[in-house]
Amino acid sequence: MKRARLARLACLFVLGLLLTACQRNDATAPWQLTDISGHMPDLAFALTDDQGKAVTASDYRGKVTLLYFGYTHCPDVCPLTLAHLHVVMQRLDKLADGARILFVSVDPQRDTAEALHAYVTAFDPHIVGLTGSPADIEALTKRYRAAFSREPGKAGGSYEVSHSSGIYIFDASGKARLLATPEDTQDKLVHDLHLLLSPGGAT
Amino acid sequence: MKRGVPWLWLAILLPLQAHATQADQVKASHGWIRLLPADLPAAGYVTLDNQGSSAATLVSARSAFYASVMLHQSATDTAGGSSMRMLDRLTIPAHGEVSLAPAGFHLMLQEATHPYKPGQTIDVTLDFADGSHLRVPFMVRPANAPD
Ligand SMILES: [Cu+2]
Numbered sequence: 001m002k003r004a005r006l007a008r009l010a011c012l013f014v015l016g017l018l019l020t021a022c023q024r025n026d027a028t029a030p031w032q033l034t035d036i037s038g039h040m041p042d043l044a045f046a047l048t049d050d051q052g053k054a055v056t057a058s059d060y061r062g063k064v065t066l067l068y069f070g071y072t073h074c075p076d077v078c079p080l081t082l083a084h085l086h087v088v089m090q091r092l093d094k095l096a097d098g099a100r101i102l103f104v105s106v107d108p109q110r111d112t113a114e115a116l117h118a119y120v121t122a123f124d125p126h127i128v129g130l131t132g133s134p135a136d137i138e139a140l141t142k143r144y145r146a147a148f149s150r151e152p153g154k155a156g157g158s159y160e161v162s163h164s165s166g167i168y169i170f171d172a173s174g175k176a177r178l179l180a181t182p183e184d185t186q187d188k189l190v191h192d193l194h195l196l197l198s199p200g201g202a203t
Numbered sequence: 204m205k206r207g208v209p210w211l212w213l214a215i216l217l218p219l220q221a222h223a224t225q226a227d228q229v230k231a232s233h234g235w236i237r238l239l240p241a242d243l244p245a246a247g248y249v250t251l252d253n254q255g256s257s258a259a260t261l262v263s264a265r266s267a268f269y270a271s272v273m274l275h276q277s278a279t280d281t282a283g284g285s286s287m288r289m290l291d292r293l294t295i296p297a298h299g300e301v302s303l304a305p306a307g308f309h310l311m312l313q314e315a316t317h318p319y320k321p322g323q324t325i326d327v328t329l330d331f332a333d334g335s336h337l338r339v340p341f342m343v344r345p346a347n348a349p350d
Binding site for chain 2: 072073074075076077079080082083084086087115118119121122123124164165182
C-alpha cells in the first residue's frame with residue numbers, strides 16, 4: 001500500500017519535472033495565444049481606410065492592432081470572426097479604446113472604401129476597413145505569410161477567394177506579438193488583449 | 204364483413220407509410236440568416252434532423268427573397284487558408300442530424316429581391332432528392348450576431 005503510494009508520488013514528481021521543463025518558457029510568458037514575438041516583421045503598410053483616407057501603419061502607433069485578412073463577399077467565415085471580435089471588444093469594455101481591428105481586403109477590385117465602410121461598421125466601431133492596390137495588398141499578405149488566391153467561380157463574373165484565417169496581433173509600438181487562429185477561444189483573446197492593453201501590462 | 208375493415212385500413216395506410224417523403228421525415232430547427240449590409244451575399248444556417256429510417260438528401264434551396272440560393276461549404280486548407288465551395292447535394296443520414304452552422308455548411312443567399320431587416324423571419328424552401336419540399340422559417344439576425 002505505502003509502496004504503491006510512494007511510487008505514485010514519485011511518478012507525479014517526475015511528471016511535474018517534465019512539465020516544468022516543457023513549459024519553462026511559458027512560466028515567464030503569460031500568453032494563451034501563440035507568441036510570435038521576433039518571428040514576424042513589425043506592422044508596415046500604406047493603404048486606404050474605409051473613410052477613403054490614405055493611411056500607413058504609423059497612424060496606428062499607440063494602438064494595439066489586430067490584423068485580419070478577408071473580403072466583404074465572404075458571408076460565412078469573415079463575419080463569424082468579426083462577430084467574435086465584436087464580443088471580445090465588448091468584453092474588454094473601456095480597454096477596447098486602445099485597440100483597432102484592421103480588416104484588410106484581399107479583394108480590392110470589389111471592396112471599395114465605401115463598401116468596406118458599410119461592412120465593418122455593421123460589426124464593431126473598433127474595426128477599420130483597409131483596401132488598396134492589388135500589389136500593396138499582396139505585399140502585406142506576403143509580409144505575414146498570409147497567402148491568398150483567387151479562383152474564377154462558376155457563375156458569370158464571380159470568383160472565389162481563399163484567404164488566411166489567422167489574426168495577427170501587434171503591440172502599441174507596432175511589434176508583432178501574437179497569432180490567434182479560428183480555433184482559439186474568445187477567452188484567450190480577451191486574456192491576452194487585456195494584458196497588452198492594460199497600463200503597465202506586458203509591453 | 205366487419206372483420207375485413209381493419210385489413211382494409213392497413214392496406215390503405217401501409218403504402219402511405221412506405222411513401223413518407225424525405226421532407227416529411229426531416230425536422231428543421233434553429234434557422235437563421237446573418238444579414239450583411241448593402242446587397243452582399245448572406246449566409247443561412249439551419250439544423251436538419253432526419254427522423255426517418257432512410258437517408259434524406261438536400262439537393263437545392265430557394266427563397267422568394269433571393270434570386271439565388273446555393274449550398275456551400277467553408278473549409279480550411281492545410282496552409283490555414285479559408286475558402287468556400289459549392290455542393291450539389293447534402294445527405295442527412297437516417298436518424299442523423301446535419302447542422303448548417305458558421306464555418307461549415309451554409310446556404311449562400313445572393314441578390315436580395317425584397318429589402319428586409321433583422322428581426323424579420325423569411326421562408327426558405329428546401330428541395331429534397333425525391334422531389335419533396337420543406338418550407339423553413341429563417342430568423343434574420345444582424346451581421347454581428349453571435350453564433
Ligand atoms: Cu458561401
